[in-house]
Amino acid sequence: MFVRGLKRKCFDGEEDIEGTLAGIKAIPSYNIQRQSLLDMSLVKLQLCHMLVEPNLCRSVLIANTVRQIQEEMTQDGTWQMINTQSTGQASLDRLVSTDILCRSSRDQAEGKHVPAYGTFNKDFESDQAQDGSETMSTASSVQAPRNLQSNVWEMENPQENKGNFQKSLDQIFETLENKSPNSVEDLFSEVDNSYYDLDTMLTGMMSNTKMGHCDSLETFSSPTNTASNSNCKSDLNDLDHIVEILVES
Amino acid sequence: LSTADIISTVEFNYTGDLLATGDKGGRVVIFQREQETKSRPLSRGEYNVYSTFQSHEPEFDYLKSLEIEEKINKIRWLPQQNAAHFLLSTNDKTIKLWKISERDKRAEGYNLKDEDGRLREPFRVTELRVPTLKPMDLMVEASPRRTFANAHTYHINSISVNSDYATYLSADDLRINLWHLEVTNRSFNIVDIKPANMEELTEVITAAEFHPNHCNVFVYSSSKGTIRLCDMRSSALCDQHSKFFEEPEDPSSRSFFSEIISSISDVKFSHSGRYMMTRDYLSVKVWDLNMENRPVETYQVHEYLRSKLCSLYENDCIFDKFECCWNGSDSTIMTGSYNNFFRTFERSSQRDTTLEASRESSKPRAVLKPRKVCTSGKRKKDEIAVDSLDFNKKILHTAWHPTENVIAVAATNNLYLFQEKVN
Numbered sequence: 001m002f003v004r005g006l007k008r009k010c011f012d013g014e015e016d017i018e019g020t021l022a023g024i025k026a027i028p029s030y031n032i033q034r035q036s037l038l039d040m041s042l043v044k045l046q047l048c049h050m051l052v053e054p055n056l057c058r059s060v061l062i063a064n065t066v067r068q069i070q071e072e073m074t075q076d077g078t079w080q081m082i083n084t085q086s087t088g089q090a091s092l093d094r095l096v097s098t099d100i101l102c103r104s105s106r107d108q109a110e111g112k113h114v115p116a117y118g119t120f121n122k123d124f125e126s127d128q129a130q131d132g133s134e135t136m137s138t139a140s141s142v143q144a145p146r147n148l149q150s151n152v153w154e155m156e157n158p159q160e161n162k163g164n165f166q167k168s169l170d171q172i173f174e175t176l177e178n179k180s181p182n183s184v185e186d187l188f189s190e191v192d193n194s195y196y197d198l199d200t201m202l203t204g205m206m207s208n209t210k211m212g213h214c215d216s217l218e219t220f221s222s223p224t225n226t227a228s229n230s231n232c233k234s235d236l237n238d239l240d241h242i243v244e245i246l247v248e249s
Numbered sequence: 250l251s252t253a254d255i256i257s258t259v260e261f262n263y264t265g266d267l268l269a270t271g272d273k274g275g276r277v278v279i280f281q282r283e284q285e286t287k288s289r290p291l292s293r294g295e296y297n298v299y300s301t302f303q304s305h306e307p308e309f310d311y312l313k314s315l316e317i318e319e320k321i322n323k324i325r326w327l328p329q330q331n332a333a334h335f336l337l338s339t340n341d342k343t344i345k346l347w348k349i350s351e352r353d354k355r356a357e358g359y360n361l362k363d364e365d366g367r368l369r370e371p372f373r374v375t376e377l378r379v380p381t382l383k384p385m386d387l388m389v390e391a392s393p394r395r396t397f398a399n400a401h402t403y404h405i406n407s408i409s410v411n412s413d414y415a416t417y418l419s420a421d422d423l424r425i426n427l428w429h430l431e432v433t434n435r436s437f438n439i440v441d442i443k444p445a446n447m448e449e450l451t452e453v454i455t456a457a458e459f460h461p462n463h464c465n466v467f468v469y470s471s472s473k474g475t476i477r478l479c480d481m482r483s484s485a486l487c488d489q490h491s492k493f494f495e496e497p498e499d500p501s502s503r504s505f506f507s508e509i510i511s512s513i514s515d516v517k518f519s520h521s522g523r524y525m526m527t528r529d530y531l532s533v534k535v536w537d538l539n540m541e542n543r544p545v546e547t548y549q550v551h552e553y554l555r556s557k558l559c560s561l562y563e564n565d566c567i568f569d570k571f572e573c574c575w576n577g578s579d580s581t582i583m584t585g586s587y588n589n590f591f592r593t594f595e596r597s598s599q600r601d602t603t604l605e606a607s608r609e610s611s612k613p614r615a616v617l618k619p620r621k622v623c624t625s626g627k628r629k630k631d632e633i634a635v636d637s638l639d640f641n642k643k644i645l646h647t648a649w650h651p652t653e654n655v656i657a658v659a660a661t662n663n664l665y666l667f668q669e670k671v672n
Contacts, residue, residue, distance in 0.1 A: 037505060040563060053315045056403055056422040057453045057472050058568050061509045064451055068505055 034069055041066045256659035258646055262326040262334065265650040268296055268657055269336055270664055271321025275305040277338055277391075279349065280664075294655060296666055300349055302391035305340040317342050323408050325417070327430075335394070337417060341404040344419055346395035346430065355385040400426050400436045407457045413464040420457035420469060423450075427481075439487045440469060440479065455513050455570075462522040466491075470527060474511030478538065494536055496543045506558040506567065514570035519579040520651075526582055528573040531555060533584050533594065548594045548601065551586045553624045553635050566640050577652045585644025588633065589660045590620060606644060606658045606665040617667065 041062050253274030260269050268280040281299035308317040318341055327335040333350040358380040362368050403421035410417045418439070419426050425440035440457075444450055453472045460466035465481045477490035498507065510530035518525045519535075524545070527534050531552060534544035550571075554561060561567040566587075573584040585591045586603075594601045603620045623632035646659040654669035 034505075037559070037562075044565075053313075053404075055568075057455060057512070058565075060450060060453050061472055061512060061568070064508055065505055068508070 034073070038066060038069045038073075041069070251662070254662035256646060256662060256664060257320050257322060258324050259648040259657050259659050259664070260324045260326060260336075261648050261650055261657065262336075263328050263651060265652055265655065267299065267326070267334060268648070268666075269324045269326065269338075270657075270659065271304065271324050271338055272662075273318075273320045275303055275307070275319030275321060275340065277302055277304045277321065277324065277336075277347070279389075294653075294668055300389040300391050302347070304338045304345060304347065304393075305343065308342075310342075322405055325408050325410050327410055328414055330414075337408055337410065339405050339408050339419065342398065342401055344397040344405070344408060344428075345393050346397075347391050348394045349389060349391045352388045352390060353384060353386075354382045356380045357383050395430070395433050397428055397433050397436065400428075406455060409457060409459040409467065411459045411464050412462055416464075418457060418459060418467060420454050422453040425454065425457055425467075425469060425487075437485075439481060439485070441486065441488060456516045458516055458518055458525075460522055461518050461520060468516055468518070468525060470513035470516040472512040473508060474513055474529060476513065476516060476525070476527060476536070492538070492541050494541045494544075496534070504558070506562060509562070509567055510558065515572040517573060517575060519575050520577065521579055524579065526573055526575065528571050528584055530567060530569075530571075533573050533582060535582070535596070546596060548582070548592075550584055550592055551622070553622055557635070561640075564640065566643075569643055569645065571643075571645050572647060574647055574649045576649045576654065583647050583649060583656060585647055585658070587640050587643050588638040589642040589644060590622075591644045591647055591658055604667075606660045606663075606667075607642075608663075 044062050045059060045066070251274075253272065253276075255273040256270050257273055258269075258271040261267070262269070266282045268282075270278050270280075272278075277300075278298060279300045280296035283295045283297060285294075304321060305319040307319045309315075310317055320340055321338050322340060324336055324338045327337070327346075329335075333348050336347050336349070338345055338347060357364065358378050360369075360374055360377060360380075397419070401419065401421045401424070403423050405419055405421045407420040408417060409420075415431075416427055416429050419428065419436075420440075423441065423443040424438055426436040427439050428436045440454070442452065442454060451473075455470050455472055457467060457469035460468070466478065467481070468476055468478045470476045474495065476494040478492035478494070479487035479489075480491045481487060483489070483491065498511075513527045513529050515528040516525060523538060525536050525538065527536065527544075528550075531554060532550055533548045535546040535548075536544045558567060571585050573582060575582055580597060581593055581595050583591060583593045589605050589607045590603050591606060592601060592603050603622070604617045605620050621629075621632045622638070623629065623634050628634050642661065644658055644660055648657045650656065656667050658665045658667065
């Protein structure tokens with residue numbers, strides 16, 4: 001589970017951060033590391049959200065970490081900087097895109113107000129223009145959600161991306177709180193099966209980034225790497241098990 | 250490795266004669282200590298299986314379409330009041346009171362039924378006789394006496410029996426309820442930290458325990474590294490704490506992981522009731538109940554992990570919840586770590602020991618060899634490098650005999666019992 005060599009690709013500990021802050025290392029490297037931590041956290045929250053009853057303590061701790069990073073980025077002015085740059089645009093939209101994947105199909109079916117679908121579409125199209133090969137894998141992963149309820153996807157939203165980010169965090173908690181009786185049935189009945197190919201989805205989603213440690217994401221998608229005491233069972237076999245229970249009951 | 254066999258809780262009873270374990274499959278296994286006999290002096294203190302039963306079954310919450318795990322989160326014994334033993338065991342949602350009793354006699358000579366249990370024809374009953382009690386092989390029966398259900402929306406993390414032996418508390422992520430052992434259809438909510446708007450949730454309850462002597466006092470710990478002590482006499486709803494324990498943060502060591510590693514995974518009062526101990530990710534802290542602003546003692550469990558926090562966050566190990574325990578005299582504390590290591594700290598001498606619970610390193614009656622983790626570049630012989638530690642082998646649950654130096658250590662699906670060597 002603890003993959004060797006992984007830590008070298010992911011920054012470890014305060015020494016690195018303090019080193020960068022002291023100006024010894026180039027500032028961008030700290031931002032990239034912080035961004036990758038943010039991405040990792042959002043993926044964790046998203047995985048939690050998709051599966052059977054998430055561990056509330058873990059979700060709260062991860063969400064608090066995400067908020068901390070967001071606050072620091074706001075103070076830095078990095079947040080605004082990201083807004084204006086085109087490459088930065090991709091990273092923000094990436095944040096938003098995880099929100100989309102966070103939403104259960106029930107919410108999408110109800111046409112619930114989800115911000116920034118417009119920006120996601122824009123990102124998707126601009127990526128198609130730029131990185132052909134990379135986008136192909138993105139396309140396969142977002143294909144399924146796009147198939148869901150196309151009317152919702154047409155919604156445009158002029159809200160600030162920062163507000164969207166906060167809202168996506170809040171929505172994660174809301175939907176944690178309000179699980180409907182039909183959510184699990186809906187997950188299985190309405191959604192294309194390829195949606196649940198975690199490997200494709202995660203690799204596809206992250207292929208736009210410069211994270212450089214896709215192996216770390218492999219650890220999420222691989223079932224054997226789940227911490228045994230976490231309630232977030234990322235093992236697809238458990239999803240099948242739930243389907244069996246539904247069928248039998 | 251069958252995941253159902255993973256031990257999820259370990260607890261000695263008040264005398265230490267019984268040791269209960271709960272596992273992920275919802276089973277409880279109770280071990281009993283063999284009595285010393287002159288004929289078998291070497292078997293002093295051996296624990297053998299006494300009873301095994303299925304405490305909780307997997308359930309399905311139809312309202313939320315969610316599976317409820319049968320994993321036993323905690324077991325707490327009740328003090329013994331008659332020949333039978335009672336314990337509380339809980340999964341995420343339901344607490345059960347179990348009675349474990351022995352049967353070593355059987356009645357024979359019934360009037361209305363044959364020896365094999367078949368009903369006799371009434372016209373065959375020609376005389377009345379008094380049934381007699383005959384000895385039989387010892388049978389240990391476990392029967393559920395109470396089921397305390399439907400009081401927790403969130404996952405139960407703690408149960409604690411009150412010193413009045415009539416009530417107990419159960420705590421989930423956001424609420425703490427008080428129960429009377431005799432009453433299953435009603436519980437009193439004594440702590441509720443759920444915000445009106447769930448979007449504002451930033452802190453959860455991680456553990457709770459009653460004071461060992463004062464039946465009106467309990468503590469609960471949080472994911473932000475704070476402990477609140479509450480007095481039930483002051484108000485019915487104990488949202489206002491009497492004492493608030495928090496160590497100020499060291500600004501020089503602040504990182505994005507500071508909050509996560511400060512989250513308290515276990516809180517235990519000392520037997521004396523003067524102190525309490527908390528376990529967070531990297532350390533164990535002892536608090537004097539009279540001093541709220543900082544702990545009186547801090548012990549580093551595996552400080553060498555501080556530089557690996559990002560990787561440990563990535564693989565979720567940073568969320569592992571380690572427990573801790575006191576010995577009978579409160580002179581030593583124990584907690585687990587990775588690589589099947591567990592640590593003991595002697596408070597007065599400040600001496601600490603690292604031991605390993607594994608088949609390879611411990612043969613029956615062999616003395617455990619202390620282990621050491623190499624933190625600097627040069628690794629000495631017998632030391633183990635941090636990168637070689639197995640993070641799948643974690644010791645989360647340990648227990649110490651209430652009076653003797655006997656400890657129980659759960660290593661994934663194996664239970665190890667260690668005893669102090671008497672020369």
